[in-house]
Amino acid sequence: MIAEEESAIRDLHAGLVGGIDTRTTAGAQPSATLRAVVEEFAYEPGGRPVLSGIDLTIRTGELVVVAGQSGSGKSTLALAMAGLIPHRIAGDFRGDVTWQAAGCEPVDLTELPLHETAQHVGITFQNPEYQLIQYQVDAEVAFGPENLALPHAEVVARVNDSLAMVGAQALAGSAISSLSGGQKQRVAIAAALAMAPPLLVLDEPTSDLDPVGTDEVLKVLHELCHVRGRGVVIIEHKLDEVAPYADRVVLMTGGRIVVDDHPRRAFLPTSRWREAGVRPPELVTLSERLPDYFDDGPPLTIDEAAARLTGVHVAAEGAAEAVGQGAVGAVGAVGQGAASAGRAALEAVGVSVSFKGKRALRDVSLRVADGEWVAVIGANGSGKTTLGSVLMGFVAPDSGTATCFGRPVEAGRIPRQADRVGYLFQNVDDMIFNDSVAAELEFTRRHHVPTGPDAPEPGEVAALIGLAERMDAHPYALSGGERQRLALGALLTRAPRALILDEPTTGLDEAHATALFDLLTRVRTSLGSLTCLLITHDMRLVARFADRVVAMREGEIMLDTVPRRAFAKPDVLYGCGVRAPAVSALHSRLAGQPAEVAISVPELIRLLAPSLR
Amino acid sequence: MLHTLDHLLFATLAGQTVVAYAITFLVPLVGPILFLRFVGLKGLRNVLSYEAADTPIHRLDPRLKLLYPIVITALSVLLNWEWTDVLFGLTLVPWVLLRPSAIRVRVLAVIIGLPALLSVWSQGLYYTTPNDHLIFAYPVTMAWVGTAGLSTAGLVYGVHQAGRVLVTASAALVLVFTTGPSDVVWGTTRLLAPQRLGLAISVGVRFLPQVFERLNTVMRAAEVRGYDFSRPEKWWKLGQLWDYGRRMVRALPLLTVPILVGSLRGCGQMALVADSRAFGVNKRRTTYRQVSWTRADRAAVAAGAALVLGAFVVIGLGGGRF
Numbered sequence: 001m002i003a004e005e006e007s008a009i010r011d012l013h014a015g016l017v018g019g020i021d022t023r024t025t026a027g028a029q030p031s032a033t034l035r036a037v038v039e040e041f042a043y044e045p046g047g048r049p050v051l052s053g054i055d056l057t058i059r060t061g062e063l064v065v066v067a068g069q070s071g072s073g074k075s076t077l078a079l080a081m082a083g084l085i086p087h088r089i090a091g092d093f094r095g096d097v098t099w100q101a102a103g104c105e106p107v108d109l110t111e112l113p114l115h116e117t118a119q120h121v122g123i124t125f126q127n128p129e130y131q132l133i134q135y136q137v138d139a140e141v142a143f144g145p146e147n148l149a150l151p152h153a154e155v156v157a158r159v160n161d162s163l164a165m166v167g168a169q170a171l172a173g174s175a176i177s178s179l180s181g182g183q184k185q186r187v188a189i190a191a192a193l194a195m196a197p198p199l200l201v202l203d204e205p206t207s208d209l210d211p212v213g214t215d216e217v218l219k220v221l222h223e224l225c226h227v228r229g230r231g232v233v234i235i236e237h238k239l240d241e242v243a244p245y246a247d248r249v250v251l252m253t254g255g256r257i258v259v260d261d262h263p264r265r266a267f268l269p270t271s272r273w274r275e276a277g278v279r280p281p282e283l284v285t286l287s288e289r290l291p292d293y294f295d296d297g298p299p300l301t302i303d304e305a306a307a308r309l310t311g312v313h314v315a316a317e318g319a320a321e322a323v324g325q326g327a328v329g330a331v332g333a334v335g336q337g338a339a340s341a342g343r344a345a346l347e348a349v350g351v352s353v354s355f356k357g358k359r360a361l362r363d364v365s366l367r368v369a370d371g372e373w374v375a376v377i378g379a380n381g382s383g384k385t386t387l388g389s390v391l392m393g394f395v396a397p398d399s400g401t402a403t404c405f406g407r408p409v410e411a412g413r414i415p416r417q418a419d420r421v422g423y424l425f426q427n428v429d430d431m432i433f434n435d436s437v438a439a440e441l442e443f444t445r446r447h448h449v450p451t452g453p454d455a456p457e458p459g460e461v462a463a464l465i466g467l468a469e470r471m472d473a474h475p476y477a478l479s480g481g482e483r484q485r486l487a488l489g490a491l492l493t494r495a496p497r498a499l500i501l502d503e504p505t506t507g508l509d510e511a512h513a514t515a516l517f518d519l520l521t522r523v524r525t526s527l528g529s530l531t532c533l534l535i536t537h538d539m540r541l542v543a544r545f546a547d548r549v550v551a552m553r554e555g556e557i558m559l560d561t562v563p564r565r566a567f568a569k570p571d572v573l574y575g576c577g578v579r580a581p582a583v584s585a586l587h588s589r590l591a592g593q594p595a596e597v598a599i600s601v602p603e604l605i606r607l608l609a610p611s612l613r
Numbered sequence: 614m615l616h617t618l619d620h621l622l623f624a625t626l627a628g629q630t631v632v633a634y635a636i637t638f639l640v641p642l643v644g645p646i647l648f649l650r651f652v653g654l655k656g657l658r659n660v661l662s663y664e665a666a667d668t669p670i671h672r673l674d675p676r677l678k679l680l681y682p683i684v685i686t687a688l689s690v691l692l693n694w695e696w697t698d699v700l701f702g703l704t705l706v707p708w709v710l711l712r713p714s715a716i717r718v719r720v721l722a723v724i725i726g727l728p729a730l731l732s733v734w735s736q737g738l739y740y741t742t743p744n745d746h747l748i749f750a751y752p753v754t755m756a757w758v759g760t761a762g763l764s765t766a767g768l769v770y771g772v773h774q775a776g777r778v779l780v781t782a783s784a785a786l787v788l789v790f791t792t793g794p795s796d797v798v799w800g801t802t803r804l805l806a807p808q809r810l811g812l813a814i815s816v817g818v819r820f821l822p823q824v825f826e827r828l829n830t831v832m833r834a835a836e837v838r839g840y841d842f843s844r845p846e847k848w849w850k851l852g853q854l855w856d857y858g859r860r861m862v863r864a865l866p867l868l869t870v871p872i873l874v875g876s877l878r879g880c881g882q883m884a885l886v887a888d889s890r891a892f893g894v895n896k897r898r899t900t901y902r903q904v905s906w907t908r909a910d911r912a913a914v915a916a917g918a919a920l921v922l923g924a925f926v927v928i929g930l931g932g933g934r935f
Contacts, residue, residue, distance in 0.1 A: 083889075145901070159901055425833075433867045
């Protein structure tokens, strides 16, 4: 299966191996162009410009990826391209967004009524939840055409076509609330497509999706672009995943475009991306370190990288020794699964859970040792969050037991285990209750919540999370990353010995995600020991920070081992809706199913070194 | 013995006070007890949810089913109580066609019957007319309740009103029981001329479950921070009960903030989506879904028209309330 997908992407990039883009003529002919020229835009007159000096041209038939750190202006640019700025979002806008179809006069979208702009440029937002406003899928997709008062036959045709384009025909009669995250994202795209826009702008369309779901959505977008001739702009953090599909990559920083080029050229030098707080694709980083093998441009797929490294052998001594040489961080520091032998911090034994007759967990047993960092990975709906919920006491198991530091977890009696274990929710805004950082950190004291003698003072926690200078700030005035740190800090005021983190890096860029885990590392050092159960789709964080990986599928644990061994089993991972990091997948390909694989670029290079020319 | 008891309860101030307290506070408790015994919160969710089935009522045009409780309620207001009871009998006809299970009938009986019982009780205590005959006069110790006692006229009036409650509940539950949420949304948006109202109802139906889910998440988040929502284990200990009530009340603003902020942010995005999908551009929208009327729809319209016509004839012949 994986080989087939790799092959498909290889085919897709058949014209790229030479390093120069030959795809623009492969599918659709460019027939219209959007040009966004934004001299300056600020949300408040006289305020800090969020966009400045922008001049971006997008053609139909091309897929453009816009990357950048949080706050770099990506989403604002998307709103401007879709005409929502200046039509619906107030601010000081100076510029033009023009649409020109082949053989027609250009149209200024800033002057056009919004519903007419929507028929040139469609937009979907990061969170599909709030852009699906009807009860049922077909009604949602039909909403736009109905508003345009199109004839019934045309409305029906647009609904059917749009759903077909995203492969969601079978969902037509489903209630929106019954859909998974990936399905909702597809429906949101279909609803935008029903307005028949030649250009589609998508703001982080895969942020809530597992790796396989991400790939499915990207394939849909690729087909829209290269088969059906639509233009697609994707704002995305997951550059490893999206780069193989991109025709152009744009990097934004400080409201400006600093890179706009073909993906084979755009990512080099990678230092430019790191300085902008964006993680470049691993394969590009590897190619930069091995210029002799990638002199015609960096690879974007595993197949390409493997082809260029033909004849290079991976050292037979295995990856573990490479770690022993100090190649990477946390795994080496903690050891290869040795930590699981200690005292149990969190433990589930034979746990089964059902919701409305559907089994969410099937006889799951998991033991997390004191001080161990365990990552739980798997597709959306595989039971990861349910497992975390059982261990926290949110959900009572139908059978089996859960314990927390040797004491039974009492389902529904959450405060009783909350002094030992904290739970960081995916949406940290659900965890913020007060009107200042200080009040948030004083929550336990204000509400007379009992804390142990080790509980830190709010000021200490504020210093640890880097918000000591912002104690009077309103939480909603903080950035997303700061709010995440505040929510974590609020948990730390009770000095928990374990944390369950549910998708903590969703929607965070590389810099913020790394900062969060650096903070957790500091907390571990500060407390002496900290157990973490990390529920995530971010495999690079898993590789970097987890001692152990537990892969789940349909409520069962399919794999439980250290990351380098887990990532050496791509077929099992794929069955769990997960893909190994690119560098691990490349190691697997080069070494032919080794027992362990490298989990970072420096590590793989160290293993390749003996046979490099 | 009985005589003594009778004397103690009805001839002494203390006894009369006890009886008055029982009438005032125990009778309303019958409702929740019956509800918890026969329905429960889970049962309520089930009974108030659509249940797919292939019956003539299920197949009717949703708009007709939406109009049905409105028309029936209006007629129950216009007709006198004897004819309202007849109307209640007629509202049972759809239920015969639906053939609900025995369990559902029991639950429906509680759901429909409880408001009727409470209507009789409240009117018995608080509906007053000059020269009321009091079945039980409240003693001076119960003056603070604000009623002279349980009156015959009030109970009779309560029975009359209960008929109206029964009619409304019976008709409304046919709609709830046989019409899926998407049909309700579609029917409502088609019936309502203002598009904004239709969209508001659509969004409400779409997001109501999500708001409850969010409330659950936010409560969990507060519990993770140590806030205790657990009920007292010994509810008869007033101190614990008071503490529980205080915690719940203090939690209200805490829980409201994240839900409100999240909803407002969501609303902003929804407004952008609606705008970018040309909402409100045309006065009349076309429709994706088209419902063609069946023989059953025509029969239902004919039956409804006959019912309305009959009701007006009855009213004309003096069977009206006004």
